[in-house]
Amino acid sequence: MLASGEVYGKDQPLSLMLLGSERSYGALEGVAMELEDSLYPLLREVTIGIDPVEMFQDADWCLMIGAKPRGPGMERADLLNANGEVFQVQGRALNESASKDCKVLVVGNPCNTNALIAMENAPRLARKNFHALTRLDENRAKCQLAMKSGKFYTSVSRVAIWGNHSTTQVPDFLNAKIGGLPAMNQIKDLEWFKKDFTPTVATRGGALIKKWGKSSAASTAVSIADAIRALVVPTAPGDCFSTAVCSDGNPYGVQEGLIFSFPCRSKGDGDYEICNDFILDDWLRSKIKATEDELSQEKSCVSHLIGLDGGSCAIRGAPDTTVPGEK
Structure with a gap:
């Protein structure tokens, strides 16, 4: 379209x-x-x-x-x-x-x-x-944080999705806020963040299809509109939106030449900048590196389609990381 x-x-x-x-x-x-x-x-x-x-x-x-x-x-x-x-x-x-x-x-x-x-x-x-759509993943992450904290989703901000739209994606709880305060201060349960929140967001599509028998449609349509709106409406001060964009020149040391999801902000003119003020701890860095590696491998698999020589496809035979229900 x-x-x-x-x-x-x-x-x-x-x-x-x-x-x-x-x-x-x-x-x-x-x-x-x-x-x-x-x-x-x-x-x-x-x-x-x-x-x-x-x-x-x-x-x-x-x-x-x-x-x-x-x-x-x-x-x-x-x-x-x-x-x-x-x-x-x-x-x-x-x-x-x-x-x-x-x-x-x-x-x-x-x-x-x-x-x-x-x-x-x-x-x-x-x-x-x-851009590649990761706003749906951001919306899913906001939903989980809102339900866990007992707040409405509009109180959740500064939620970023890092990396690939696959099960290696990294929903960022470290920098997220609920009611203007750090999400980790509002939900004081690190185990929940790592062992429940993160995989729940990554596999939400599969959970939906098991219940409904179909892949996400309405929520995807809303997230597409949200993704476009984020570029044509100025980002609220201190907030961000998630979109997968070219990693060239990014401030987080992610390999260049990938389409990688980052926290971004916009002045509302259709352009954007990658936020440079997100804190990364060791756990978050390790997760970001894993999704970066996957995208690098995917790039190698399609090297013949983007004018690169000598690529090989290391993911053949590897575990499937496609978001369940979105195959």
Whole structure:
């Protein structure tokens, strides 16, 4: 799904271009009808098509929602390669026809490395304008902190997700706040943070699908809107938002050239900066290093799709770290 037209100012008109395949064209027509019937006041037109170069023409925002699902017998390495070929094509199309200032948000999993592939195949676009969705993980973390503390979720702030959107992700409780005070002072239970909070956030998608029989939909849609809003509305003083972005020049020593989730802040102009004032203890550093290593391995698996020589895929045969329920 693509949105063309500036969205930073108030009351700016919006044109949507929906990209799909011949197989999904009928479904796209249904989505277009629903959007038209919803009477969104700023929506001016909805266009659908199957040619990415045509659909990306002059796009200011690109939301890459879908990805190829896991098939029978497929390992994570196979999924990376299958989706990587799609995002290589999408990246080249962005490079050819999108606005040079286009902001790209990848939702289709494995979203971090899919975003990396698109970025590396779109050198005309700024590397920092590529995002992978980890706002859903942030929202899940805020929910858990709110329920544990008996507070409403709006009292929870400064919650960051580090690294990959996988079970190696690191929800940061060390820097989180509840009611403006450190979360660890409000919930005085370090074991809960390490052994309950952290894995619960990482596997929340699996827990949902066991209860409901479907993967997350409403919460994902809300988190996509939250992710965009975070870039077009100034971040509250002292707060942050989570998004996976290019790690080049980051202040935490994470390997450069990855799409890695960091705590960020924005002035509301579509741009952002990585927060440089987060405290890391030994436990948090070790968890961040593990998710960094995983993303580095994923990058090596798709080296042939991003113009790198000599890569190998060390994750083949390794334990699966895909977020359960989001395969």
